[in-house]
Amino acid sequence: DAKTTQPPSMDCAEGRAANLPCNHSTISGNEYVYWYRQIHSQGPQYIIHGLKNNETNEMASLIITEDRKSSTLILPHATLRDTAVYYCIVRSISNSGYALNFGKGTSLLVTP
């Protein structure tokens, strides 16, 4: 699976949009971009995933650049409960590469 690079930490004011970047310059054509988050003391939680089109769900939006070498997770109106570590993972869905390999992620702090 391709390696990802994320900033180690970010701050965001409550009510503002949180934009979390991820670099995955070695991504290959059959690899998806997944985002998970982990709130303190809980298991990782799925947020969103995409291949090349932008995606949106009730939690967030995922913007993938046209060359697919980077992406941005957008939390449109961050709340204090969004404080967590956010993991960007590039994952090949093939018979041999099915698991998620977590990096260090971005620690997002949402402040009042």
Add this chain to the structure above:
Amino acid sequence: DAGVIQSPRHEVTEMGQEVTLRCKPISGHDYLFWYRQTMMRGLELLIYFNNNVPIDDSGMPEDRFSAKMPNASFSTLKIQPSEPRDSAVYFCASSFRGTGNTIYFGEGSWLTVV
């Protein structure tokens, strides 16, 4: 719907004792994963199963660790004998290949070996 259920949630044991962690995946899921999380090493994949068969156990640290999946609704991760460096949070997760392969995690088993 019930999520991935793990037990025990917390365990404190003495060095040298056997530890068994249990996991019930989401019903209908055909993949099951065991992860370990520590401050030093982050989240590490230990082993995963497909249709109850181990597919990749390259992350299992050593022979003291073993994992089984006797049926589609139950898996165990056993450590024998346990050592203080095994202290960590152990997560079980499951997924179904037909639903975008989203992996769902349990709340973890917090293990302390003293």
